[in-house]
Amino acid sequence: xxxxxxxxxxGLLAPNGAGLEQHWAATxxxxxGIATLSRFxxxxxxxxxxGQVDDFDAARHLPSRLLPQxxxxxxxxxVAADWALADAQIDEGFFxxxxxxxxxxxxxxxxxxxxxxxxxxxxxxAAAVSVYESFAWFYxxxxxQISIRNRFRGPSSALxxxxxxxxxxIGHARRTIRRGTPMVVTGGVDSALDPWxxxxxxxxxxxxxxxxxxxxxxxxxxxxxGYVPGEGGAILVLxxxxxxxxxxxxxxxxxIAGYATTFDPPPxxxxxxxxxxxxxxxxxxxxxxxxxxxxxxxxxxxxPELDRAEAAAISGLFGPFAVPVTAPKxxxxxxxxxxxxxxxxxxxxxxxxxxxxxxxxxxxxxxxxRIDLVRGVPRHREVTTALVLARGRWGFNSAVVVRAVPGPRxxxxxxxxxxxxxx
Amino acid sequence: xxxxVVITGIGVRTPGANGTKEFLDLLTAGxxxxxxxxxxxxxxxxxxxxxxxxxxxxxxxLSPLEVRxxxxxxxxxxxxxREAVTDSGLQFEEFDPTRVGVSLGSAVASATSLExxxxxxxxxxxxxxxxxxxxxxxxxxxxxxxxxxxxxxxTVGAEGPVTMVSNGxxxxxxxxxxxxxxxxxxxxxxxxxxxxxxxxTPIVVACFDAIKATxxxxxxxxxxxxxxxxTRTGFVLAEGAAVFVLEEHERAKRRGARVYAExxxxxxxxxxYHMTGLKTDGRELAEAVTVALDEARIDPTxxxxxxxxxxxxxxxxxxxxxAYKRSLGEHARRTPISSIKSMVGHSLGAIGSIEIAACxxxxxxxxxxxxxxxxxxDPECDLDYVPLTARQKRLDSVLxxxxxxxxxxxxxxLHRAGGAR
Numbered sequence: 001x002x003x004x005x006x007x008x009x010x011g012l013l014a015p016n017g018a019g020l021e022q023h024w025a026a027t028x029x030x031x032x033g034i035a036t037l038s039r040f041x042x043x044x045x046x047x048x049x050x051g052q053v054d055d056f057d058a059a060r061h062l063p064s065r066l067l068p069q070x071x072x073x074x075x076x077x078x079v080a081a082d083w084a085l086a087d088a089q090i091d092e093g094f095f096x097x098x099x100x101x102x103x104x105x106x107x108x109x110x111x112x113x114x115x116x117x118x119x120x121x122x123x124x125x126a127a128a129v130s131v132y133e134s135f136a137w138f139y140x141x142x143x144x145q146i147s148i149r150n151r152f153r154g155p156s157s158a159l160x161x162x163x164x165x166x167x168x169x170i171g172h173a174r175r176t177i178r179r180g181t182p183m184v185v186t187g188g189v190d191s192a193l194d195p196w197x198x199x200x201x202x203x204x205x206x207x208x209x210x211x212x213x214x215x216x217x218x219x220x221x222x223x224x225x226g227y228v229p230g231e232g233g234a235i236l237v238l239x240x241x242x243x244x245x246x247x248x249x250x251x252x253x254x255x256i257a258g259y260a261t262t263f264d265p266p267p268x269x270x271x272x273x274x275x276x277x278x279x280x281x282x283x284x285x286x287x288x289x290x291x292x293x294x295x296x297x298x299x300x301x302x303x304p305e306l307d308r309a310e311a312a313a314i315s316g317l318f319g320p321f322a323v324p325v326t327a328p329k330x331x332x333x334x335x336x337x338x339x340x341x342x343x344x345x346x347x348x349x350x351x352x353x354x355x356x357x358x359x360x361x362x363x364x365x366x367x368x369x370r371i372d373l374v375r376g377v378p379r380h381r382e383v384t385t386a387l388v389l390a391r392g393r394w395g396f397n398s399a400v401v402v403r404a405v406p407g408p409r410x411x412x413x414x415x416x417x418x419x420x421x422x423x
Numbered sequence: 424x425x426x427x428v429v430i431t432g433i434g435v436r437t438p439g440a441n442g443t444k445e446f447l448d449l450l451t452a453g454x455x456x457x458x459x460x461x462x463x464x465x466x467x468x469x470x471x472x473x474x475x476x477x478x479x480x481x482x483x484x485l486s487p488l489e490v491r492x493x494x495x496x497x498x499x500x501x502x503x504x505r506e507a508v509t510d511s512g513l514q515f516e517e518f519d520p521t522r523v524g525v526s527l528g529s530a531v532a533s534a535t536s537l538e539x540x541x542x543x544x545x546x547x548x549x550x551x552x553x554x555x556x557x558x559x560x561x562x563x564x565x566x567x568x569x570x571x572x573x574x575x576x577x578t579v580g581a582e583g584p585v586t587m588v589s590n591g592x593x594x595x596x597x598x599x600x601x602x603x604x605x606x607x608x609x610x611x612x613x614x615x616x617x618x619x620x621x622x623x624t625p626i627v628v629a630c631f632d633a634i635k636a637t638x639x640x641x642x643x644x645x646x647x648x649x650x651x652x653x654t655r656t657g658f659v660l661a662e663g664a665a666v667f668v669l670e671e672h673e674r675a676k677r678r679g680a681r682v683y684a685e686x687x688x689x690x691x692x693x694x695x696y697h698m699t700g701l702k703t704d705g706r707e708l709a710e711a712v713t714v715a716l717d718e719a720r721i722d723p724t725x726x727x728x729x730x731x732x733x734x735x736x737x738x739x740x741x742x743x744x745x746a747y748k749r750s751l752g753e754h755a756r757r758t759p760i761s762s763i764k765s766m767v768g769h770s771l772g773a774i775g776s777i778e779i780a781a782c783x784x785x786x787x788x789x790x791x792x793x794x795x796x797x798x799x800x801d802p803e804c805d806l807d808y809v810p811l812t813a814r815q816k817r818l819d820s821v822l823x824x825x826x827x828x829x830x831x832x833x834x835x836x837l838h839r840a841g842g843a844r
């Protein structure tokens with residue numbers, strides 16, 4: 001039996017809160033971060049609503065030399081990592097060299113940055129292209145920059161699986177810990193809210209064209225009409241139970257108890273989709289049965305046929321209306337690689353505070369979905385185990401099980417997140 | 424549980440070689456396949472040479488729809504995947520698809536298609552507010568590169584773990600290392616693992632121009648890639664792909680599969696130093712080598728050949744030389760080391776997989792590929808880099824390494840098929 005892998009620190013920046021506690025308070029209160037995209041004149045485009053991280057000034061948090069070499073997605077990732085490490089109170093020197101790794105997921109790379117460089121190349125010529133373009137764009141940028149900033153030299157990686165990738169990063173971080181690296185920083189952060197990134201997302205055909213910010217992204221609703229994209233994500237500190245104990249970690253949010261990923265059969269195949277199998281395998285990996293799950297954080301695409309498929313997977317596995325299901329991402333938009341890690345953070349806070357955040361905006365769920373969607377107000381109940389689901393376009397399905405740590409739980413005070421600056 | 428991983432199928436497309444036979448011929452002959460860039464007019468760029476693949480997708484079994492839908496990197500990956508499957512003799516229709524995974528690497532993924540779409544949408548760069556009315560239905564597939572492993576998964580009907588490993592220039596080792604972990608831990612029995620990159624497009628050429636990482640030696644394209652040579656002036660950008668059928672050893676044995684090699688050790692570390700710079704001491708790469716050897720349970724002296732990263736930048740060649748001395752000690756001086764980038768250039772995320780293919784073929788044929796174009800030794804690189812000419816040598820255990828932007832340092836050990844361990 002492998003040693004437990006614990007979450008001991010969280011750094012989070014989401015459209016409805018830059019900071020874990022700010023985001024959590026907004027999530028419980030139903031405050032949305034979705035609004036008209038304001039970074040450029042969006043009026044000419046058929047989709048105008050996005051989840052933006054607005055109250056964030058990278059220059060306040062990062063050394064000035066990092067700013068010209070990084071995209072906003074990397075700035076958000078670096079700050080999320082800083083906050084996660086501060087939250088975990090990892091003292092420099094506690095872990096030996098090579099005992100700390102970084103595994104992140106990324107869906108779009110430094111896209112706004114690279115858009116500017118494409119424009120420079122084609123309007124001003126090759127000599128105008130930034131010396132930073134070669135490493136500000138690629139999908140490993142957040143892993144590399146977090147490694148360098150924090151001097152983490154252990155096994156590290158970057159994975160891409162669209163919205164499922166953030167859970168894959170957490171799963172791979174757990175694998176890396178089990179293979180002998182006691183601490184791994186993991187998660188995902190994405191942003192592609194420049195005009196080119198925006199139209200590329202429109203090309204997905206899944207964005208909501210609604211203009212009412214409160215009604216645009218209503219997963220599982222009878223009137224679901226697509227999703228609103230967002231930016232941001234979360235970085236988590238994962239470590240072995242024994243490392244957490246040895247350094248007297250001030251809190252353990254919970255355990256990454258199970259993980260699995262599957263892929264759907266090719267388009268047109270009569271075989272069933274893989275989401276349910278991912279959930280079953282993650283529960284089996286955690287040594288749990290469906291009746292032990294207290295809440296499911298759904299992928300909640302907002303595209304009717306995908307909502308229907310997910311509802312079928314959940315009601316098929318747990319039974320009709322047998323488990324509370326929620327999708328607080330309706331307040332942030334879908335954050336691609338950031339979505340899964342933010343859901344995992346929310347699931348851990350549900351465990352901490354004994355409350356399930358609602359799916360705002362969704363009013364009426366089709367009866368034949370047969371799911372108990374938490375709507376309107378938070379539902380107070382003890383939460384010990386949560387299942388988090390994420391699907392990536394083209395057929396990726398990932399599932400993570402988080403669980404309260406056995407034994408007496410560290411009382412975690414409700415407090416504003418420490419945003420310790422270390423520039 | 425001690426599950427071992429073997430390579431039972433290989434598909435490869437490199438500059439100058441389509442398929443394993445042509446690739447082995449090129450490696451054995453020490454023939455270079457770098458040339459002046461033909462994909463676009465490179466006159467405005469500092470580095471104008473590259474390793475291009477002569478690849479006609481419509482003659483490679485891809486349907487017109489697939490050609491329209493996929494970026495060139497995905498096309499190469501899918502063609503290599505199909506070739507690897509055929510090569511392996513595996514009958515996928517008789518196989519439980521939930522036990523088949525995909526682990527595909529790429530550094531810049533759909534860069535070529537992104538640039539083509541950008542020029543249309545932005546009116547050749549004129550408009551910051553790009554035009555959505557001219558949007559390709561595949562633009563999102565290019566924005567998010569996990570469309571590539573999805574294409575590979577569809578080609579064999581894989582329903583197990585599927586992912587893209589995008590660790591810059593070590594992607595091609597790390598994706599195969601990731602695939603091995605999936606088999607070892609029992610998440611899959613078969614994994615299509617490999618990598619593909621097609622970066623020969625203006626934006627990528629320009630971004631390496633900007634940091635002078637690629638060679639300005641444009642007058643003699645065939646001899647432009649000169650790893651470990653004192654006259655080297657940077658790497659030669661290239662494209663290519665290699666995909667493997669990785670299989671759990673017992674399973675492969677039961678079906679009587681031909682085994683190219685066993686992958687017996689893999690490790691990756693970060694230098695946490697600089698996004699593009701390397702320290703001269705090679706410390707983290709040496710650590711990756713040491714850990715990979717430990718995982719393979721062999722002594723450094725068992726290594727018969729090192730397939731070097733050998734990019735042909737001064738900082739790499741010295742960093743790497745230091746890493747071998749540090750990890751292998753005196754044995755580093757007795758071990759033949761070569762860089763096939765001298766022949767096929769540096770295809771970023773793909774090259775790690777292409778080099779694993781080279782190692783597997785080298786072992787099967789007991790031949791050490793040379794470092795082409797190595798005529799003027801660098802006194803600071805004082806190991807045996809096998810200049811110009813291939814050597815016959817029995818190869819039981821070989822080491823291949825990669826080093827890349829972001830600080831990634833990776834090492835993999837391959838072992839002769841059926842050899843004692």
